[in-house]
Amino acid sequence: MGRLNFLSVLCCLCLNLCVVAVDTIRSSQSIKDKDNDYIISNGGVFKMGFFSPVNSTNRYLGIWYNNISAFTVVWVAKRQKPLKDSSGVLTTSEDGNLVVLNGQKEILWSSNVNNSVANSSAQLLDSGNLVLKENTIGTILWESFKIPSHTSLPEMEISTNERTGEKVQLTSWKSPSDPSIGSFTAGIYRQSLTQSFIWKDGRPYFRSGPWNGQMFIGIPVYPVFHDRFGLVDNQDGTSYLTASTVKDSLSHYVLTTQGNTEARYWDSVKEDWEVVWKAMVSVCDVYGTCGAFGSCNSMSSLICSCLEGFEPNNTEEWNRQNWTSGCVRRTPLQCGRVNTSGEAGKMDGFLKLKMMKVPDFVEWSAAQEDDCRQQCLQNCSCIAYAFDSGTGCMTWTRTLIDTQKFSNGRGVDLYIRVAHSELDTNGDVRKIVTITVIIGTIFISIFTYLLWRWIAKHKARRKKEKEMLMFNREAHKKFPSEDMLGDNLNPGKVQELPLFDFVKLASATNNFHESNKLGQGGFGPVYRGKLSDVQEIAIKRLSKTSGQGLEEFMNEVVVISKLQHRNLVRLLGCCVEREERMLIYEYMPNKSLDAFLFDSRKEILLDWRKRFNIIEGIGRGLLYLHRDSRLRIIHRDLKTSNILLDKDLNPKISDFGMARIFRSNEDQANTNRVVGTYGYMSPEYAMEGRFSEKSDVFSFGVLLLEIVSGRKNSSFYHDEESMSLLGHLSTFKKSIFHQPHLKISFGIEKIFASSPAQAKAKGSLTLGLHCCKSRM
Structure with missing residues (x-):
């Protein structure tokens, strides 16, 4: 058994040694x-062997990509005479040529090297080139790159020799399943200047325009994966074109069966060939679409038009969009014409056509740009000229054909020779018409814009007046008597508040997106928004399912629109469109007091100094509401969540939906509808419905205890064994009010003793403490 294993390993080693040159x-x-033999290039890029095209049983010798999933043939030998079975053999003959034999040993294809040598070998390179070389000194006798099929690989040279007539050109397949020679060929043609062509059955089908040293000026877009193109014109009459690709990119050009040249690269993600460029993208790219002296523009509804100074040769055919007959000159040129009238004729001139693909049959000269015009003007045979910095001076003396208008900034300026009368007609008249059209268009546009603005403003004004009227009617249904809110439901006074458009507010909040939501209250959600002038706002939107409604909305509009104080949140306006009811406030970046006070991470930011400033600010706001404003306002819902903080942590009282206005002769009032938040309500208000300034003072006292202690009063209500802040205050009231040596009392006294200017707020603080004390 051990001997068998040893013999197996030895055989494998021998086989590997026998097939060292797998590319040769x-x-x-x-x-x-029949043995499914093949050779693979040294880097594993290409493979050569026998294959059958898609939907075909014929066998061909070819080269294809080895390391990709898509079977892609780049070269085929003897395309016109395929094998009908699998009897084909590729070998080297006695004279050193590569030959393909059939089952009867007949030569179907040969490299056909006349000066071949017996000692030769064929090697497949990683460039895709199959080379036959002499083994002694390595001279290349023949290569597949000199007789390409339909594919141009990056290191291949497409060439022509005008002296010998030798050409290296691509030839299309007849169909995807038939590699035999099709109708199209592609290559370069050198006359005065070198151009690339696609021919169909020997006639021009596509033309690239002249080479300017970097590109063909008649091709508007180039493949993105190429580093550069190169065109070399040798003194021996040979011109060849090369294209180097970006490093590590797998790419090639292919002449399709439909006659288009495509640039493809391998997309390893999609595992397929990606077409990144085509030579022909519109019907204007077809050679001579618009006939002689015609110009093609793919962006126009009628793609063909005559060049300046020319008219259709056959108007009826032209109107039927049959442009093959082309155009003829409208007015004869002065140059070379015999003047029998005895009058001196005016000299011909040139009309400028911008961004053009220059015509075929170009003639080149070394003249500079200024001399190029004069040179053409002095030659009566010259009918057009153009100048390109890379190409030089180009002139035309024959029919102007295959001219195209570009729209992407490529192309060159083409100057067409016309009679002087054509210059007058196409110059002065065109200027007059152009100026008239421009001025008329401007006036019409301005008038239309102003009319549209006037109509839009008029409609918006009428719409707002209608909505405000409906709003006021609805409000008076809710408030039939002005006594309920004093004299503040006057519609004229309500309309003094700025009105915001719903569309504008929706745009400011990204259509009330959830990411802009600041919070949710009984009134509805509150959103953060930014107006076009970068002003930040807070928008309170009345929810249709809210327990609060028009009464609270109107109450807040009426109350807060008349109040201005540094410690009251400022109402910027409202929105009353359709069923929408919204209030727009100044934006408070630090949100509400409870977000700081009851958050273990943020409460450390509230030192005693900041807490005192907050207490003082709330006290000032209450003093303004109760005494200093032109209206006596009872807030009725004073709590930490209704105290907003600006960027400097200054407090501002908000949410006046529950507020009531007292007349000057009123001290207290009764209500059957108790509103507010339990824990902050005074007992007489919660139980009997009686409220006055003392109701707010009681709430302020609870608020003060929460600020000093950092504890929430309502957090104790569901714990039977625990007492609220008020309960604790009742237990320690003797200590607080009669033992000033205690820490908490000392802290409060210290705060108010810190500055004589702060003594005003001490009265509010003491009042709040005594108000709480009186209920214990």
Whole structure:
């Protein structure tokens, strides 16, 4: 058993040694179709062997990509005479040529090297080139790159020799399943300047325009995966074109069966060939679409038009969009014409056409740009000229054909020779018409814009007036008597508040997106928004399912619109469109007091100084509501969540939906509808419905205890064994009010003793403490 294993390993080693040159066929070797033989280039890029095209049983010798999933043939030998079975053999003949034999040993294809040598070998390179070389000194006798099929690989040279007539061109397949020679060929043609062509049955089908040293100026877009193109014109009459690709990119050009040249690269993600460029993208790219002296523009509804100074040769055919007859000159040129009238004729001139693909049959000269025009003007045979910095001076003396208008900034300026009368007509008249059209368009546009603005403003004004009228009617249904809110339901006074458009507010909040939501209250959600002038706002939107409604909305509009104080949140306006009811406030970046006070991470930011400033600010706001404003306002819902903080942590009282206005002769009032938040309500208000300034003072006292202690009063209500802050205050009231040496009392006294200017707020603080004390 051990001997068998040893013999197996030895045989494998021998086989590996025998097939070291897997990319080479030597004189003693061959590739047999029936044995499924093949050779692979040294880097594993290409493979050569026998294959059958899609939907075909014919066998061909070819080269294809080895390391990709898509079977892609790049070269085929003897395309016109395929094998009908798998009897084909590729080998080297006695004279050193590569030959393909059939089952009867007949030569179906040969490299056909006249000066071949017996000692030769064929090697497949990683460039895709199959080379036959002499083994002694390595001279290349023949290569597949000199007789390509339909594919141009990056290191291949497409060439022509105008002296010998030798050409290296691509030839299309007849169909995807038939590699035999099709109708199209592609290559370069050198006359005065070198151009690339696609021919169909020997006639021009596509033309690239002249080479300017970097590109063909008649191709508007180039493949993105190429580093550069190169065109070399040798003194021996040979011109060849090369294209180097970006490093490590797998790419090639292919001449399709439909006659288009495509640039493809391998997309390893999609595992397929990606077409990144085509030579022909519109009907204007077809050679001579618009006939002689015609110009093609793919962006126009009628793609063909005559060049300046020319008219259709056959108007009826032209109107039927049959442009093959082309155009003829409208007015004869002065140059070379015999003047029999005795009058001196005016000299011809040139009309400028921008961004053009220059016509075929170009003639080149070394003249500079200024001399190029004069040179053409002095030659009566010259009918057009153009100048390109890379190409030089180009002139035309024959029919102007295959001219195209570009729209992407490529192309060159083409100057067409016309009679002087054509210059007058196409110059002055065109200027007059152009100026008239431009001025008329401007006036019409301005008038239309102003009319549209006036109509839009008029409609918006009428719409707002209608909505406000409906709003006021609805409000008076809710408030039939002005006594309920004093004299503040006057519609005229309500309309003094700025009105915001719903569309504008929706745009400011990204259509009330959840990410802009600041919170949710009994009134409805509150959103953060930013107006076009970068002003940040807070929008309170009345929810249709809210327990609060028009009464609270109107109450807040009426109350807060008349109040202005540094410690009251400022109402910027409201929105009353359709069923929408929204209030727009100044934005408070630090949100509400409870977000700081009851958050273990943020409460450390509230030192005694900041807490005192907050207490003082709330006290100032209450003093303004109760005494200093032109209206006596009872807030009725004073709590930490209704105290907003600006960027400097200054407090501002908000949410006046529950507020009531007292007349000057009123001290207290009764209500059957108790509103507010339990824990902050005074007992007489919660139980009997009686409220006055003392109701707010009681709430302020609870608020003060929460600020000093950092504890929430309502957090104790569901714990039977625990007391609320008020309960604790009742237990320690003797200590607080009669033992000033205690820490808490000392802390409060210290706060108020810190600055004489702060003594005003002490009265509010003491009042709040005594108000709480009186209920214990």
